[in-house]
Amino acid sequence: MDWNWQVIFTYLPDLLSGVALTVKLVVISGILGFIFGLGLALLRLSSNKLVQVLPFLYIFFFRGTPLLVQIFLIYYGLSQFEFIKESFLWEPVLKQPFWCAIIAFTLNTSAYIAEIIRGAIQSIPPGELEAADAIGMSRWQKLTRITLPRAFGIMIPAYSNEVIFMLKGSSLAMTIALMDITGIAKTISARTYTIFELYFAAGIIYLVLSWVILLTFRLIEKRMNRHVSYVPPDVATNTIP
Template sequence: MSWNWQAIITHFPELLKASITTLELVVLSSVIGLIFGVVLALLRLSKNPLVQVFPFLYIFFFRGTPLLVQIFLIYYGLGQFKAIQESVLWKPVLSQAYWCAIIAFTLNTAAYVAEIVRGAIQAVPRGELEAADALGMSPVQKFTRITLPRAFGIMIPAYSNEVIFMLKGSALASTITVMDLMYASKVIIAKTYLTLEIYFAAGIIYLLISWLILALFRLFDRSFNKHKRYNPVQK
């Protein structure tokens, strides 16, 4: 068996162009999912059992069911309700595969981010919180100036992994005809019958995107947590 390297070179720009849609899906769902995740985490940390019920059930559902099922429920399922078809969001948003994919990815990643944020908040050193109390900070000041910033610093590595997982999961958007990297690969393969070569090229692009995401998070982590770096005094 011989590889058709010329086909890879020829179609690589087309795959790169399609990867822009993949990046859009990942970035939008990750950013919006982070916001929702923080809210869910705060609700989960509430001392009121009634407040904890919704986030618990939400997280249980979206972490316990496959992402592909969630995509199908949103893209195919919502259209079964006449009230949704007659709503103002139907044509511009809910009838579009692109936005349905973003909604599904956002809801899914928010569930995982919520647990990451919750764990990070609980991991904030108690001594720092006690120091904030000693300084006379109000609960809001302590949360916004100490708890939340420290929690974000703690959760960066785990959140970067979640973004990578979302990048891999974004390939499922092709199942509802979103013109992402995986969908473009399938179209090219249907025309050329070069399955191995095209999927190899797509895999390289996914690998490059993953490397870029990890590099950006590493830089952000070093900048945000620069106080953790220890410079020994030279004797």
């Protein structure tokens, strides 16, 4: 069987037009998911067992069910309730596939981000937190100046992986008629019968986007953790024989 590689160059501009929607889905849901996930992580770390229950159940549900099911529940399922269809959010938000995808991606990724942040906070050396207590920092000062900055530096590799997973998961947006990269590839391949070529080109675009994400987070990690590899000049020169 002969592959029609010319079709890739012919329809590459159409595929690239879906990049904007894909990036928009990932960026918006990523920011909202991070904010929501941070709140969930702090609740999970509460010493009050009752406070921990709701975020635990939330995380358990959204990590334990498929993202596709969550998208369908929000986009198709919410329309089954009359009080939702009559609410002020129906027309501008819940009826729109774009915002339903944003909601689904946000709820899903926030559950994973919450566990990433919780693990990062728990891995902070106790001595650093004890030092903050020793100099009289308040709980808010310790959280904003010690705990969260250190946790963010620790969690960057795991968080970058979650963003890439979210990028790949965004391809499910085509199931609710959104023309992202995969949606456009599906539409064109159905019309031209060049399935392999179009999906191969789509895969390359996702690969490039993943590389950009990895490079960006690598630079952020290097910036935030620069103190870890820093060696003072006097220590470097005055070595013990």
